[in-house]
Each structure stands twice: as structure tokens, then as C-alpha cells.
Amino acid sequence: xxxxxxxxxxxxxxxxxxxxxxxxxxxxxxxxxxxxxxxxxxxxxxxxxxxxxxxxxxxxxxxxxxxxxxxxxxxxxxxxxxxxxxxxxxxxxxxxxxxxxxxxxxxxxxxxxxxxxxxxxxxxxxxxxxxxxxxxxxxxxxxxxxxxxxxxxxxxxxxxxxxxxxxxxxxxxxxxxxxxxxxxxxxxxxxxxxxxxxxxxxxxxxxxxxxxxxxxxxxxxxxxxxxxxxxxxxxxxxxxxxxxxxxxxxxxxxxxxxxxxxxxxxxxxxxxxxxxxxxxxxxxxxxxxxxxxxxxxxxxxxxxxxxxxxxxxxxxxxxxxxxxxxxxxxxxxxxxxxxxxxxxxxxxxxxxxxxxxxxxxxxxxxxxxxxxxxxxxxxxxxxxxxxxxxxxxxxxxxxxxxxxxxxxxxxxxxxxxxxxxxxxxxxxxxxxxxxxxxx
Amino acid sequence: xxxxxxxxxxxxxxxxxxxxxxxxxxxxxxxxxxxxxxxxxxxxxxxxxxxxxxxxxxxxxxxxxxxxxxxxxxxxxxxxxxxxxxxxxxxxxxxxxxxxxxxxxxxxxxxxxxxxxxxxxxxxxxxxxxxxxxxxxxxxxxxxxxxxxxxxxxxxxxxxxxxxxxxxxx
Numbered sequence: 178x179x180x181x182x183x184x185x186x187x188x189x190x191x192x193x194x195x196x197x198x199x200x201x202x203x204x205x206x207x208x209x210x211x212x213x214x215x216x217x218x219x220x221x222x223x224x225x226x227x228x229x230x231x232x233x234x235x236x237x238x239x240x241x242x243x244x245x246x247x248x249x250x251x252x253x254x255x256x257x258x259x260x261x262x263x264x265x266x267x268x269x270x271x272x273x274x275x276x277x278x279x280x281x282x283x284x285x286x287x288x289x290x291x292x293x294x295x296x297x298x299x300x301x302x303x304x305x306x307x308x309x310x311x312x313x314x315x316x317x318x319x320x321x322x323x324x325x326x327x328x329x330x331x332x333x334x335x336x337x338x339x340x341x342x343x344x345x346x347x348x349x350x351x352x353x354x355x356x357x358x359x360x361x362x363x364x365x366x367x368x369x370x371x372x373x374x375x376x377x378x379x380x381x382x383x384x385x386x387x388x389x390x391x392x393x394x395x396x397x398x399x400x401x402x403x404x405x406x407x408x409x410x411x412x413x414x415x416x417x418x419x420x421x422x423x424x425x426x427x428x429x430x431x432x433x434x435x436x437x438x439x440x441x442x443x444x445x446x447x448x449x450x451x452x453x454x455x456x457x458x459x460x461x462x463x464x465x466x467x468x469x470x471x472x473x474x475x476x477x478x479x480x481x482x483x484x485x486x487x488x489x490x491x492x493x494x495x496x497x498x499x500x501x502x503x504x505x506x507x508x509x510x511x512x513x514x515x516x517x518x519x520x521x522x523x524x525x526x527x528x529x530x531x532x533x534x535x536x537x538x539x540x541x542x543x544x545x546x547x548x549x550x551x552x553x554x555x556x557x558x559x560x561x562x563x564x565x566x567x568x569x570x571x572x573x574x575x576x577x578x579x580x581x582x583x584x585x586x587x588x589x590x591x592x593x594x595x596x597x598x599x600x601x602x603x604x605x606x607x608x609x610x611x612x613x614x615x616x
Numbered sequence: 617x618x619x620x621x622x623x624x625x626x627x628x629x630x631x632x633x634x635x636x637x638x639x640x641x642x643x644x645x646x647x648x649x650x651x652x653x654x655x656x657x658x659x660x661x662x663x664x665x666x667x668x669x670x671x672x673x674x675x676x677x678x679x680x681x682x683x684x685x686x687x688x689x690x691x692x693x694x695x696x697x698x699x700x701x702x703x704x705x706x707x708x709x710x711x712x713x714x715x716x717x718x719x720x721x722x723x724x725x726x727x728x729x730x731x732x733x734x735x736x737x738x739x740x741x742x743x744x745x746x747x748x749x750x751x752x753x754x755x756x757x758x759x760x761x762x763x764x765x766x767x768x769x770x771x772x773x774x775x776x777x778x779x780x781x782x783x784x785x786x
């Protein structure tokens with residue numbers, strides 16, 4: 178999608194050469210290990226960190242400069258429609274869209290607080306079980322929620338509206354509350370061209386929904402199929418407006434990106450080596466302290482964070498088990514993957530605007546419960562210093578605790594997980610934290 | 617919708633720790649089979665006219681071949697480009713038995729990273745390619761991180777069952 182200028186022919190061949198060396202080491206067996214650790218040891222003194230050419234390419238692949246302005250979603254043809262963005266913004270902040278009249282999306286995703294609530298787990302009409310993620314960069318996500326149970330931003334937006342502990346409405350109530358407002362009604366007509374008739378609106382029973390208790394389900398089933406489809410259509414359009422607004426929520430360019438820019442500039446000069454001599458002063462915006470650099474080196478090296486937290490999002494957008502699941506309580510992806518295929522609001526469903534071919538991630542999605550048990554979506558680490566608490570259940574208040582989580586992983590014979598089996602001493606943990614703060 | 621980063625593909629190679637873990641968590645079989653039974657070849661298939669070649673990069677086919685566990689079949693895994701992180705891979709399997717293409721095989725694909733103890737991030741499907749004897753398209757294959765991957769096939773054909781295992785670095 179985004180072609181990168183630095184993937185030049187030159188670098189390709191250079192890397193290939195580098196790779197073969199590494200592969201050679203790998204293939205020739207494990208007795209070479211001391212040599213590898215020596216190589217890593219050698220670089221531990223931070224003020225002497227010299228990035229190799231291959232490392233430089235890897236580093237640039239993490240830069241925000243490689244992130245398109247918006248993550249395009251062909252399942253939402255209104256994603257970039259200015260009127261949809263405007264309507265979505267109004268709805269996002271409207272507390273009328275809740276059973277209590279006090280909750281809007283912004284109650285939990287607070288614009289003056291990085292679009293989080295800062296709480297361990299969310300609290301609205303009731304208490305939730307998961308931590309509120311930031312919405313900065315939301316359009317770039319492949320999967321939504323900590324378990325990825327939604328495959329588009331518009332489909333995601335529908336869930337909180339009907340969630341009994343969040344907005345606590347039915348989709349029919351949402352539609353009625355939106356279309357009763359003359360300004361919204363006008364915008365809606367302008368964007369989506371069709372409006373349900375007043376007669377239809379009046380005839381839809383407010384308490385009906387397909388995912389509530391038996392009574393509401395019965396009511397829902399009592400509606401003719403065409404009405405149910407029309408309701409779902411209007412509901413999904415409301416979701417598409419909210420998703421359109423979310424395309425305007427962007428990650429800030431970080432100090433880390435500034436550092437990457439400065440690496441590139443240095444490279445344009447004759448010196449391709451990044452030494453303290455030709456580096457801007459320690460506290461300049463783009464400069465990096467020794468500790469931050471050492472942390473970055475751990476991040477892409479020994480600590481192997483980059484294996485999951487990669488690309489400009491610092492997230493693979495896949496599901497991994499880092500031993501945070503709680504059997505019987507929250508096993509993450511395993512609980513939702515099977516049902517996702519049957520979600521009427523998914524990429525392949527009739528309310529999606531995407532050609533079938535654009536839904537490959539859904540088509541080929543893994544849904545083996547056993548294998549996915551304990552896996553959660555790898556979250557972006559951009560802006561992470563400002564989005565405490567951490568993990569799907571907000572268990573860690575600080576980055577120091579989150580990093581400590583990886584410092585001494587349990588034996589995989591005791592607990593299944595995908596974390597690299599390395600140990601990080603306190604100094605290394607501190608360096609990683611210092612680095613994470615620059616993201 | 618999806619973030620793709622070709623750069624990572626290659627840069628992963630600097631990923632010593634994961635290779636080291638591969639060693640520690642004891643997968644000597646995989647290293648061995650990589651050494652002994654799989655051959656990796658990178659063939660320059662199409663190179664655009666000189667002025668274009670740098671801009672467009674070279675379209676390189678990537679192949680790796682191996683014999684099945686019980687020596688019933690030969691397999692060639694061929695991808696339009698070297699395996700990369702993030703994108704769907706454009707790959708196919710060529711299956712033969714004593715140099716004859718094997719049609720009508722029933723194939724199941726599986727794989728993962730031994731070092732990290734996880735499987736493939738997706739559930740790919742196999743599809744016989746019409747008009748090409750013994751060729752099966754692999755649809756929906758993805759790699760979620762750089763490092764040492766295994767992709768294997770359970771084969772049921774010509775009355776025998778066997779397994780093809782490919783080990784390679786993404």
C-alpha cells in the first residue's frame with residue numbers, strides 16, 4: 178500500500194548479504210551462541226551505539242513517515258466524506274445517545290486525555306472488564322477491541338451503543354434518538370440519501386434487539402425481515418459516521434520519529450555512523466539520550482519487542498499470548514473468533530461496502546479456540562507513556578511494571594505464551610522504559 | 617485497512633535474539649532439516665528494463681524445495697517474492713512423486729514459529745490450480761513477525777499419507 182523510498186535496490190542486496198550471514202550462524206547450530214552474546218555485549222555501552230545498515234533500515238520501518246494519513250477501509254464508503262465526519266463527531270460527543278442521558282463515546286474516550294479515561298477498566302452505565310484504549314490512530318487498526326472481535330471501525334462503533342454497561346440502548350433507540358434531531362436528520366439524508374419513513378420509525382418497537390434478553394429478541398424476531406434489514410442499514414450508517422470521525426484522530430509525531438529523521442539526515446552527509454560527535458545535543462527535540470538509545474537497541478535486539486511491536490504502528494496487528502489471559506475469566510481472542518465469522522456487520526456482510534477480495538483477513542482468520550486461548554491483539558505502543566494503565570485489563574499502572582512483565586517470562590511448560598525467553602536486568606528494564614517514553 | 621510494511625521483511629534478519637531462542641528452546645530438527653533437506657533459491661525472474669529496475673525493485677521468485685518425511689513426495693514451495701511480514705503471501709506448492717506431478721492430492725497446511733510456540737496467524741486454504749499439473753495455490757498465508765518459520769503440509773495422495781515440512785527465515 179505504502180511504498181517506501183528507502184527500499185532501494187542497493188539496500189535490498191546489502192540486506193540479503195547481511196541476512197545470509199545471520200542465517201549462516203543460525204544454521205550452523207547453537208554452539209555459536211557465546212559469539213552472539215558477545216556481539217550484543219559489545220554494544221551495551223550506550224554512548225558507543227552504532228547502528229548497522231540493516232538496523233537503520235529496520236529503524237526507519239518504524240517511523241511514522243511510513244504511516245499513511247488514514248488507514249483506508251473499503252468496507253466504509255463514507256469514511257472520508259466530510260459530512261459524515263462532521264455528523265460522526267457530533268454523535269461522538271452526544272450524551273443523549275445513552276439510556277441515562279449522561280454517557281457519550283467521549284465519556285470514556287476523552288479528547289483532552291488522549292481519548293482514554295485513565296481508569297483500570299471502563300465505567301459508564303455499569304462497570305466493564307476491559308481497559309479503555311486510546312482512539313488515536315484508530316483508523317489504522319486491522320482488528321478492533323483487545324480481542325479483535327470487530328474487523329472495522331464502523332462495526333466496532335455499534336457495539337458500545339448497545340452494550341448494557343456502556344450506552345445501554347437498542348439499535349432502534351439509537352436510530353430514533355439520532356433521527357429525531359432535525360440537524361442530524363438533515364445531515365443523515367444528505368450523506369446516505371435515503372431515510373426511513375416516519376411511519377416505519379414509529380412502528381419499530383424500541384425495546385427490540387437481536388442480542389439482548391429473550392423479550393427483546395422476541396420483539397426483534399416479530400419484525401418483518403425487510404424492517405430488520407432497514408434498521409441494520411441505518412444503524413450501520415451511524416457506525417460509518419462515527420468511524421469517519423475517527424479518521425481525524427491521529428498519532429502525534431513523536432520524539433522517536435524525530436530521532437529517526439535525524440538519523441536519516443546524518444546519513445545524507447558523509448558520516449553514516451551515529452556517534453555522539455555528530456549527533457544533536459542530548460535534549461534537542463530530535464536527539465536521544467544514551468539511555469533511550471540503549472533502550473531502543475534492546476527493543477529491536479535482545480528484548481525482541483519488535484517481533485510483535487513492529488511497523489509504524491508498533492503493532493503487528495496480530496494476536497499473541499503474553500501470559501496475560503485468565504482462564505475461566507478472560508481468555509481473549511479464543512472467546513470471540515468463531516462468532517466473528519457470523520457477525521452481520523463484518524467485512525463480508527451485506528452492510529459492508531467492501532468487495533469480497535478486500536476481506537481476506539476475515540476469510541482466512543484463524544479461529545482455533547485452543548490455539549488462541551490467552552491471545553490478545555498486540556497494541557500499538559505509540560504515545561504509550563500517556564495511556565496508562567496498561568494491558569487489556571489495565572493491570573499495570575506504570576510502564577515500569579509493563580516492562581517488568583517481560584523481564585523474566587515463566588517457563589512455557591508451565592504457562593503457554595509467546596514471549597521471548599530472555600531475562601532483562603533492572604538497568605535494561607529502565608532503559609526500555611526510557612525508550613518507550615519517546616514513542 | 618491494513619498496514620503493510622515490506623521493509624520489515626528483510627530487516628528481520630537482524631533478529632538474532634529470536635534465532636538464539638530458537639536454539640535454546642531446542643528445535644534442532646528444524647535447523648537440521650533447514651540444512652539438510654531444504655534448499656533455498658532466489659531466482660531473478662523478471663527484471664524491468666535497466667532504468668526501471670531500481671524504482672520498481674526486482675520481482676523475485678523465491679523457492680524452497682524438500683522431500684516429504686517418508687520420502688514419498690517432492691515438494692517445491694514457490695512464492696512470487698521472498699516471504700515478508702504483514703502482507704498476504706503469493707505462494708504455491710508443486711507436488712510430485714518420482715518426478716510425476718501429483719494431482720488430486722488432499723492437502724492440509726499448518727505451520728508456525730517453533731521458537732515462540734505459536735502457529736500461523738491465519739488459516740490458509742489450498743486450491744488446485746487448473747491446467748497446471750501438481751500445482752496448488754496457497755491462499756491466505758501470512759507471517760506476523762520476522763524470524764524462523766515452519767510451514768508444513770499433510771498430504772494424502774496416490775494412496776499414501778506423508779508430510780512436507782519447510783523451514784525458512786522470514
